[in-house]
Amino acid sequence: SSADGEAKVTADSWRKIDFQNVYKDIAALLEDEDYDDGSYGPVFVRLAWHASGTYDVRTKTGGSDGATIRFAPESGHGANAGLDVARARLEPLKKKYPHISYGDLYTLAGVVAVQELGGPTIRWRPGRTDGKVATDCTPDGRLPDAAQGASHVRDIFYRMGFNDQEIAALVGAHALGRCHTTRSGYDGPWNASPTAFTNFFYTELLDNTWVPKKWSGPFQYVDKPSGAFMMLPADMAFKTDPVFRTHVERYAADQDAFFADFAKAFAKLLELGVQFPADAPVYEFKALD
């Protein structure tokens, strides 16, 4: 159980931790040839985002502080299906570094994954606490529903405090990983290199003809003619909505612009609702060789 580790985490116990070492240890957990496409990186990014993306800017509830994603009922919310796999993979590091909070561990895992899969440097600060309990879980429905379109996506991300440009920059993370029929019900990767952080979400979205997948599963798109790659209905909103599309075209044409804007928006996402100690250091970790 995690109770021992939790008891030791106080508001400033991060001071005892060498986060460069934690970074290295998370990086060592990424590769596994028997898991998915060979990397836990994509599911670590999804864990970091789902731990954070429950934030409501109006009520100032949710977010990664306290990491309520590990408690029922939030752990069992439909949007979080499969994230137990990522949490279990990281659990040995909570044992090794009992002073790290779960919120810091989960968000740092997302940073490590983005960077080690070839993405931009993400500024990151420690200071999240373990001081929340199951009754602090956010209500179901705070994370986006992949079956819906642009107005729903805006509702969800405006609630977190993002604007259209930031939302369009974030969605590029769907270059990573895949959908699993056993988790979301959807199926397949977004492109041919799901373990590399690229701007391929945008280029594939614009360059392919996307057609409804013919199957008995949930409505989604596949590329014509190969059928090897997928788009969620919510992803397709970034092609059809004219404002989102302006940003998508820019990021498809300019990977550096995407990397710069993603780095800012993703760092902001991971910090939503967290009260950092005034002297918490901001890390810019170097990717390992």
Ligand code: HIF
């Ligand atoms: Fe995802 N996302 N996401 N997502 N997501 C899935 C998988 C990943 C949405 C739905 C899904 C973001 C936004 C949205 C990642 C990262 C981010 C899956 C498939 C669904 C259904 C889960 C599964 O079956 O395993 C929706 C509707 C979003 C709003 C548009 C973020 C921007 C893109 C915020 C983000 O960073 C990653 C990485 C994965 C791949 C996980 C894996 O296990 O490979």
